[in-house]
Every structure is written in structure tokens, then in C-alpha cells.
Amino acid sequence: MSATFADLAVSGRLTTTSLSLDPGAFVALIGPNGSGKTSLLRAMAGVDGTASARTIAGNALEAMGTAARANTIGLLPASRMLAWPIPVRDLLALAPVAPENDQIGQLVERLELASLLDRPASHLSTGERARVLLARVLANEPDLLLLDEPLANLDPYWALTILDLLAEEARGGRMVLAAMHDLALVDRFQRVVLMHEGRLVADGPPSRILGCEAFRTAFRLQPHEGGWQPA
């Protein structure tokens, strides 16, 4: 189970980019604001832009029906806004085909959502909503998780817990690509993809990407006393 994306492009935001993910890939997507992280995720999910191929686990995304897509790609957008006061219990099962109760039950336990189940999801705090929306994506057990800032608005306990959960998902054979803002947590990933000005500029293990020439240029940082300072 792998994924191949060829010639992804979004006019004005993403220059032609190709990317492959191996089974069990656990990849952080980094880059400064406006570098095209969200555009890349949306282009991969078929939301925006063009591509010559979007192949996941041997199947072309364009040829899939709604139910198959839900089990293939799990997109978590950066926006946590919800328009309607649907109870958390219902929201977790909101998919083309409702996921199995066991699967939802495990996520509810792991992400401690039991006390939220009967509350309208739109009225939760941003951090609570982030957990609920992530659980909804995971409940469908998609082959490829495309997560836009999955740890934004989470306190350290939940950021670390969810990072562990995502690493487990990857060990189980799923592919995880997560746009990350907090560079301190990036070394926990197996692979890092760096974006700058709408193109993919570096790709490799964290030890090689963090601090490399392209990294310093993209983020406009320079090493300073074991940390970083603006270049």
C-alpha cells in the first residue's frame, strides 16, 4: 500500500510537484507561512489543482466513488469551523458510510471524548473540536492521512498523545502526512518534506533536513547558541 502523486499543481500557489509515500510513511510537511503546505495537501486530496496521477494503494483517486474515497483519503483541514450544531456522537459517524461502532468507541476512549458525545460539536472549544475532527477522520481508517496542522490549538499533553497515535497508525501500515508548525516536534517523524515558495525544496530524514541550507533559507533562520535566531 503506497501512494504516488505526479505533477501536482495549483496555479499561483504550487509549482508542479511530485511526491511518493511508502507504506507506513510518517512524514512531516514543513515550510514558512504561505510556502504551499495547505495547497499541497489539498492538491493531493483532489480538492484543488491539477495532477497527472493521484494513485493510492493502486487505485486512481479520480475513479473512486464517495465511499471508497472516505476509506482511502482522510483530509483534516486547518479550519476547525463547523456550521451546524451536530452532536459529537453523530459527527464521528458522519461519513458516506458510517464507520463501525467499535472503531469509533476505541477513538472515543483514546481521545477521551466520552464526556463530549452529546454536546453540539460546533459549541466545543477549538482544542476539543480539533480532537473530535481528528477522531472523525481516523474512524474511517483511511489508507492515507492528510492532516493540516493536526496539533494546532492542542495543549502539550494532547499534542504528544496525538503524535503517538499518528505514529501508531503509521506503524500499522497507514501513510501519514502532517503539516507541522511546531518545529520542535518534527524530529519525531520518520521523514520531513520542506516547502518554500510553492515548491518542494528538500526531502529526507529529520536529521538531514533540520538545519540544512534549504531549511535556513526557507525559514530565514541561522544557528545561534544551540538554537535559532532570525537571519
Place this chain on the structure above:
Amino acid sequence: MNRWWLLPGFALLFAVHLAVPLAPLDALDPETARLILVELRLPRTLLAIGYGLSLGMAGAALQAIFANPLASPDITGAASGGALGAVTVAYVFGLSGAVAMAAGGAVGAGLALALLFVVAGRNAPPARLLLGGLAIALAAGSATALLLALAPSPFAFYEMWRWLMGSLADRSLPQAAAALVPALSACALLWRGRKAYDLIALGDDVSASLGIDPRRLATRAMVLAAIATGACVALCGAIGFVGLVAPIAARALVRGHPGRAILPAGVLGALLLMGADLLVRFAPAGREIPVGVVTSLIGTPLFILVLLRARGMAGGLR
């Protein structure tokens, strides 16, 4: 409350609407009674159900795609646009062509919705939707008034004015069919797409990743809502508030799901309109009150109540 309670309520109101007032029916011979029931009362009952269903379902679909509980046939200007379209057709072809007027109503309502979507698209702030809809409704209303002012005879003016106020009385079965066949077909298609309207609640990006193009769904919803509303407005005039209140109440019955609310919103709309049309029959002898006046008189305080309860609560209207 369970939404399934709507069904016995519906059956009861249907029977009452058809049978009240009982007075002339029991005194007449069976053949005349049958004629009164089938030729006079049935079209009115069917129109009340069909128009209420159309308003409720069109309102629910519009609220789902605008992601806004205020989007309804009246507030989006669709009803006013439908009235303008129908009056334009009537002006050119005369009041007799029910099918042509229904088509004119659908086109007018569609143009109004398309214009509003350009001004205030999906997820626009409520104020923008309200102001855009208000402007479109006022413009369409003025254009309608202009056509009426230039009407060939004062009699025609009065006829059209009365019809615009919204009344279900004195329509024949063929006229009712001209409005209801397209309107209910559009409703059936809205209902068939209910799952997509639920999934779009997850946001545009998530629904697009599932292969549901939000723009295409919005266009489809607006075309179907325009047909459902416009065809009915063309025959019975604009009837306010049903398309706004019914979906809001229906969502409360289905735990907030915008798609699942589509059919209950239609049934609630039919109940509201049948109920309002029953009240109209208690008018003083010799006078006729348009049913649209009653729905607006009942709907306005209800709407204000909803607004007051929602005040200070983010998204409380939803």
C-alpha cells in the same frame, strides 16, 4: 420530540383541511358533495401541501449550501424573483398560461438566487446574506410594482395584487398540476441528494476530498430550490416565513443534520401552510384573507423569538 410524529399530524391535518367546513357537504347529494371535494377543495389542499413541502425543502437545502440558517426562499429574494418572473410572463402572455407562469417563476427565482450567490457565497457572514437578499427582494418587488402600475386595466392590477399576497383559493386541478409537478419533482431530487447536504456540513474541503464538489452541489440546490419555489410562487403568490421557520424547526428534530432535515422540513412546511390556510377560513363572511398574510403574522413573532433566544449564543440560530 420524534420526527415520526409529523406523519400522523400530517394525515390528521390533511383530512381536516379537506373536510372543513363540513356544513354544505352533509346537506348535499353525494354527487355534488363529491364535486365540491374534488374540484374545489382538493386542489386547495394539494396546493397547501405541495407549496408547504416546496418551501420547507427548498429552505432546508438553501440553508445547507449557504451554511446559514437565514437562507430561505423569502430572505434570499428567490420568492420575490419568482413573483417578478411570473408577473413578467403574465404581462406578456396573460394570466391564463399556468405552465408558462410557473416556468417564468422558476427562472425569476433562479436568477435571484444566482445573483445572491455572487454577492454572498457560501459561509458569507449572515449580514451580507441578509443585505444581499434584501436588496434583491426590494429590486424585484419594485420591478413587479412597476409592471403592475403599468398594467392595462385597474381590474388586472387588483387581480395581480391579490394573487401576489399569496392565496391558495380558487385554483383548478390543472393549474395546481402546472405548479406542483415541477415543484415536487425538484423536491424529490433535493431529497435524493440529502446525504451530500449532510456531508457538506464537514466543510467544503472535506466534501471535495470525498468527491462532492461543493460548487456543483450549490448550483444544483439553487436550481432545484428555484424550480420548487418559483413554480409555486407563480401560481399562488409569495408566502412568507414557512421556508425560513420550517427548516430551523426540522433541524431541531434531527439533531442538527442539514441533509437529514430536508424531508421533515418539507412535512413541517406542509403542516404550517395547511394550518394557516385553515385559519383563513374563519375570516368574516364575504371577506377573504390571503394565507400569506397569516403566515407572516404568525411567522414574524416566531422569528423574533428565535433571534432573541439566539442572541449572544454563537451560531445559536443553527
